[in-house]
Structures are given as C-alpha cells and as structure tokens.
Amino acid sequence: MARVPTMFPVAPRLAPRLLRGAGGWDQPRGLSLSKLSSNLEHLLLDTEFDCTDAEIAVEGTPVGIHRCILAARSRFFRDLFSREGSGGNRQEGKPRYVMNELVPGGRIGREALMVFLSYLYTGKLRAAPQDVSICVDRFCAHDACRPAIGFAVELLYASSVFQIAELVSLLQRRLLNFVDKAMVEDVIPILQVASHSKLNQLLSHCVQRVARSDLDDIALEKELLQEVAEEIRLLRRESQPKESTATVDPMLEKRIKRIHRALDSDDVELVKLLLNESGVTLDDTYALHYAAAYCDSKVIAELLDLGSANVNLKNDRGYTPLHLAAMRREPAVIVSLLTKGASALETTADGQNAVRICRRLTRAKDYFTRTEQGQESNKNKICIDILEREMMRNPLAAEDSATSPLLADDLHMKLLYLENRVAFARLFFPAEAKLAMEIAHANTTSEFTGIAKSRSSSNLRDVDLNETPVVQNKRLRSRVDALSKTVELGQRYFPHCSQVLDKFLEDDLPDVFYLQKGTPDEQKVKKLRFCELKEDVRKAFSKDKAGSLLLGLSSSSSTSSPKSEEKYHMVARN
Known part of the structure; x- marks a missing residue:
C-alpha cells in the first residue's frame, strides 16, 4: 500500500529551529514570560510613544488603555467594547470612558486604576504607592490605617466590577487580615465593598466584627444597608444574656429620634420647640455629637449658639463632638467647635486626640502635595493644621508637642x-x-x-x-x-x-x-x-x-x- 504523503513533512524538524530563532525554547519559559510581562507594562507606562486606542477618565485625568488587552483579560471590557456606540466621546479621535459611570457603586482613584491595569497587562500585582496607602500619623505602623484599607478597597471594587476573579480572591484575603486589626469605623468601607461585590466570607467576617464592637445604632443606620444593619442588631441581641440587657425608655428614645430628624432637616427652631416640649436637653440626646458627625456646618453653629450644650461632653463610646468632627474632616465644623471652647487635648478611650484621629485618616498624598495658587487646599490638611495650631496655642500641650x-x-x-x-x-x-x-x-x-x-x-x-x-x-x-x-x-x-x-x-x-x-x-x-x-x-x-x-x-x-x-x-x- 502506498504511503499517504503528509501535508508538511518537514514541520516536526523545523519547529524547534523556528522557535529557537524566535527566542522561544532556547530561553527558560519563565524568563520569556517575564520579558513579555515587562514589555506589556511598557505599553502602559511609556509616555514617549502613545499607542493607546482609548481612554478612561478618572479624577479628571485621562488614562490611556489598549482595548485589545483589556478585552482579552476581562469579560466586562469585552462586552463594553463590543457594544455599538459604547465609546462615548470621540471628538479627540479616541473613545473615552468615565470611571464613575463604569463603577457607580464605589470610588476608584487614579493610583488604584494604574495598579489594576498593571495587573491586567502583566499578571503581577504591584506594591501600593506609599503616598496613597499610608497615613501621616508618624506613630502609625500603616498596617491597618484608613489609607491602607482605602486603597485595598478601591482595588477590590475595580477587580469585582471588571470581573477579574483571581485578583478579587487575593484582595479578599488581604482585607480579611485588616478586619481584626482596624478600628471599627475603618471596617465599614470593607463591609460596604464586600456587600456590593457579594463576597460572603469577607462580609460575614465584617458583620461579626461590627457586632462585637460598641458602634452605635445611629452609625449603623447611616453607614450600612438596612438588611446588614438589622443582621448586626440580631447578632448583638443573641450574644447578650436576657438578664443583662439594659432597659431603654421608649419615650426617651422616641424624643431623641425626633430631635435627630429635625437636625437632618436643618431645622434648629424645631429642635428648640422639641426640647421645650419634652423636657430633655441637648446633652441628653447627644445632639451636638449627631450634628458634628452628620449635619451641615451651619446647623452645628446654630446649635452652639443656643449655649445649652456641653461642648466637651463624651458619649457612650468616649468621643467628644470634636473627635467626631475630626473623623468627618470638615474644617468649618472643627472651627465652630473650637471657637465655642472645645478642647483639642481631650482623648478617646484608646488615647487618641482629635489631631491624631485626623492624621490617621489622611493620606500622605493629600497632606504633602503642594497646592498651586488659586487651587483649593485639601480639607484633611486644613483640619490637621487647625487642630495642630490649637494644640500649640494651649500651654498644657507644650510638653507633648x-x-x-x-x-x-x-x-x-x-x-x-x-x-x-x-x-x-x-x-x-x-x-x-x-x-x-x-x-x-x-x-x-x-x-x-x-x-x-x-x-x-x-x-x-x-x-x-x-x-x-x-x-x-x-x-x-x-x-x-x-x-x-x-x-x-x-x-x-x-x-x-x-x-x-x-x-x-x-x-x-x-x-x-x-x-x-x-x-x-x-x-x-x-x-x-x-x-x-x-x-x-x-x-x-x-x-x-x-x-x-x-x-x-x-x-x-x-x-x-x-x-x-x-x-x-x-x-x-x-
């Protein structure tokens, strides 16, 4: 029987030579992949030769992207780019996408986007840039402060929305380590992204951590989804023996809620009427604490003008209104409190004063970046400067400063x-x-x-x-x-x-x-x-x-x- 000739009889002998000539088998496979990874990253970082074919606008700045790479790595981008007319603004010759429209449920900053894109291009997760992942508290270890958590949360939002499962898994493990070390207020952003991304393990860990804490019901209502807040309350009720449950006066609780609702409506006159009718005081309702945390600066100024609140009163968690204003980082609120006698020296149960709280929440980038003439100064930096000047002005703070x-x-x-x-x-x-x-x-x-x-x-x-x-x-x-x-x-x-x-x-x-x-x-x-x-x-x-x-x-x-x-x-x- 005659042999059937093969279509390419020399292919098996030529293949090794062709690959060697292309730099393939003569080099270790890991080295080749490493070079490919490095070359692809140059596409992202090299500004001398722009070969990008689209842009993502983040924080007002366009970031160039290569749609073929993003589409190959992410189903989200493949579907986005394949839709007719999805490019949006084409006036400059390139399709432009807006980050806030791509990720409506969470914020992703420019630095987080660049680290995320670098992972898509190279398969390697770069270290977080220090200026956005460390705070300006010189005594902080930066292992669980708000900037460190915030950057990881931004990356997780990007990974979840853009459907990069392996990066979601990696970041979930990283955030699990943050949960037990962080202050309970800093766990809230982790809980929010876990709920948004439907990461049950991370969400359950956060819920357990908040349930064990002394975070009050008002914060739960303001910061969390209703079903998550209710789950935390249920866990708290189940973990407390019935005989140890403190009885709450339902009438007092109702009056407090009325006053808080009036503050939400910016109606201080209504607050005065409710106080006169009910016989409770601003201190009984912690109205100044509530306003410092959630209300407009004009409202807290009007409350302070009533002159009936203790400006240095500590709530059940040991926080003064100034501590809550420092957490909020609103300069007008801080100045109003200081003007009416709030003490910058008061400390929380764990020894934090207002300026230390504000420093721990502030990124190095926001504090050290020089403000150009005519440009609005960063609020965090203004708050720190105000509180530090107050600390220096007070003779009792001399030794510490x-x-x-x-x-x-x-x-x-x-x-x-x-x-x-x-x-x-x-x-x-x-x-x-x-x-x-x-x-x-x-x-x-x-x-x-x-x-x-x-x-x-x-x-x-x-x-x-x-x-x-x-x-x-x-x-x-x-x-x-x-x-x-x-x-x-x-x-x-x-x-x-x-x-x-x-x-x-x-x-x-x-x-x-x-x-x-x-x-x-x-x-x-x-x-x-x-x-x-x-x-x-x-x-x-x-x-x-x-x-x-x-x-x-x-x-x-x-x-x-x-x-x-x-x-x-x-x-x-x-």
Whole structure:
C-alpha cells in the first residue's frame, strides 16, 4: 500500500529551529514570560510613544488603555467594547470612558486604576504607592490605617466590577487580615465593598466584627444597608444574656429620634420647640455629637449658639463632638467647635486626640502635595493644621508637642532634645529666647549634661553622687517643665522662628556649623547651607516681628545685630 504523503513533512524538524530563532525554547519559559510581562507594562507606562486606542477618565485625568488587552483579560471590557456606540466621546479621535459611570457603586482613584491595569497587562500585582496607602500619623505602623484599607478597597471594587476573579480572591484575603486589626469605623468601607461585590466570607467576617464592637445604632443606620444593619442588631441581641440587657425608655428614645430628624432637616427652631416640649436637653440626646458627625456646618453653629450644650461632653463610646468632627474632616465644623471652647487635648478611650484621629485618616498624598495658587487646599490638611495650631496655642500641650520627635517615656531623651532646641534658639534668636526663658522660669533650673557641643560656652552641672534617684528625677522633671514652657511660648509668639528650628533639628543640621571640617566639597556645601540658614532665620524673624503680640519686645532684630553676626561666625570657626 502506498504511503499517504503528509501535508508538511518537514514541520516536526523545523519547529524547534523556528522557535529557537524566535527566542522561544532556547530561553527558560519563565524568563520569556517575564520579558513579555515587562514589555506589556511598557505599553502602559511609556509616555514617549502613545499607542493607546482609548481612554478612561478618572479624577479628571485621562488614562490611556489598549482595548485589545483589556478585552482579552476581562469579560466586562469585552462586552463594553463590543457594544455599538459604547465609546462615548470621540471628538479627540479616541473613545473615552468615565470611571464613575463604569463603577457607580464605589470610588476608584487614579493610583488604584494604574495598579489594576498593571495587573491586567502583566499578571503581577504591584506594591501600593506609599503616598496613597499610608497615613501621616508618624506613630502609625500603616498596617491597618484608613489609607491602607482605602486603597485595598478601591482595588477590590475595580477587580469585582471588571470581573477579574483571581485578583478579587487575593484582595479578599488581604482585607480579611485588616478586619481584626482596624478600628471599627475603618471596617465599614470593607463591609460596604464586600456587600456590593457579594463576597460572603469577607462580609460575614465584617458583620461579626461590627457586632462585637460598641458602634452605635445611629452609625449603623447611616453607614450600612438596612438588611446588614438589622443582621448586626440580631447578632448583638443573641450574644447578650436576657438578664443583662439594659432597659431603654421608649419615650426617651422616641424624643431623641425626633430631635435627630429635625437636625437632618436643618431645622434648629424645631429642635428648640422639641426640647421645650419634652423636657430633655441637648446633652441628653447627644445632639451636638449627631450634628458634628452628620449635619451641615451651619446647623452645628446654630446649635452652639443656643449655649445649652456641653461642648466637651463624651458619649457612650468616649468621643467628644470634636473627635467626631475630626473623623468627618470638615474644617468649618472643627472651627465652630473650637471657637465655642472645645478642647483639642481631650482623648478617646484608646488615647487618641482629635489631631491624631485626623492624621490617621489622611493620606500622605493629600497632606504633602503642594497646592498651586488659586487651587483649593485639601480639607484633611486644613483640619490637621487647625487642630495642630490649637494644640500649640494651649500651654498644657507644650510638653507633648515639644517632645513629639522622641519617645514620650524617655526623660533623658526629652531633656536632650529640649536642651538642644533651646540652645539653638538662644543662638539664632537671643533676645526672644531670653524673654521666653524668663517667663517660663527656665533660668532657675539647672541644665542637663549632653547638649550640643556647638555652644560657645556651657554651664553644665556636675553630677552629684549623693543625690537620690527621687530627688534627681524631680530635678530633671522640673527642667523638662521649664524648657517645655519655653518652647511653647516660642511656638505661640514666634511661630515662623519655631518652624526654622523644627526644620533645623529634623534635618540633623547642627553639623553645618563645623565649616572647617570635611573635604573641600563638603565644606563648600556646608557654607552654602549656612548662608541659606542665615537667610531663613532673617526672614522668619521679620515675619514674626511684623505680627508679634509681645509689645514690650525691643524693636531691634536680634538676628540682624552685629553681636548675632559675630556669634554665627564664631561658632562656624570653632
């Protein structure tokens, strides 16, 4: 029988050569895939050669995409692109899609979109950009703060809506780890995305966590879907023994709800009528707390004008109205409360004050991004600035604000920091530092050894071996109090000068005074920095002098006098 000839008799022998010539089998498969992944990511990141064929508008900025890649990776995009006329605006030659229309149930920022697209192009999940995934609380570990949670939630919204199952699974596991570590208020966004995306395991874990917490019923009603809130209430009732359930006066509860509804309607006059008729007070109903959390700033201003509410009253969770306003991050509400006597020093049960709460909720991007002229400032940053100025204005906060760069429980480190700070204040601003020290009675306490060697003279106290630990601690504590008061006065009356000192000490710049040390290039850099420092000092003093509240201060500038110049150069030569 004759053999049937094959169609391509040489194909089996040629195939290996063709693949080797294409860089296929001669290279490890993992390396080839890695190169392909890298090359595809260049399509997304390379701005020199734009070969995108569509755009997604997010936060007002267009992001270029390649529809063939997105359609291959996501059924959502394949269906979207295949629909006739789905491209929307084609005036610029490319179809444009709007993120808020693609994902109506949740917010996805530009950074989250770029990380998501990178995953579609490469199959690898990039690390979250730090400026949007860490807060500005310097004591935070950033393992469960709001920005870290918020970024993961945005990614999960994108992965769920755009139907990338493997990324949904990965992010669900990540958010499960957040739930037990996060504050209960920060669990709410996770619960919302879990409910929206129908992720039962994550949703159940969040519901259990909220049910175990002390989050009040008002927050449940305001933040969650009705069926989820009801499930949490049911779990709470089942977990509490009947004999331990506190009885609630139904009439009082009804009156409280009426007042809260009146606040929702922005009707303070109705609130006054209800208070007069029912005999309850604003404090009984926690009306100020409710308004600080949920109402317009005008409403809370009108409530405060009634003058019948305790502005520093703590609710059952240990929060004052200012704490709730800090969580909301609305500057007008915070200013209204502070103006009526709210204390920025009050802390929650876990030791958080208002500024710490606000810092933990604020992304680094929102705080550190420079605002261009005419551009609206970020509300979070405004809130932090307002609260920090209030903290510095209050003398009771002096020790905390002055020693924040150091561990609060290390007395010697506190002293070392304060002595250095006051020493350089006396060098930069001799007249102002002298006045502040006199008011704080710092001159009546003995100095602590170990301060900066840059001082031209020293009055260090010799160690007294006969001094008991109790007496020594008392002496050091009195020195801390005096120096803290000195720093607080400087921050209050000479804010610009204090900012120069802050930057000087944070940047570890005392070495700039040793101009004769180091290589010639290092000396040159030090001299340039020294000149910049002198100019910063001059400008700061001019600003503070223009707005000084100390009318008895001499009109002569301590930094522009011949004596001050001589001190600078004397230190620089040593």
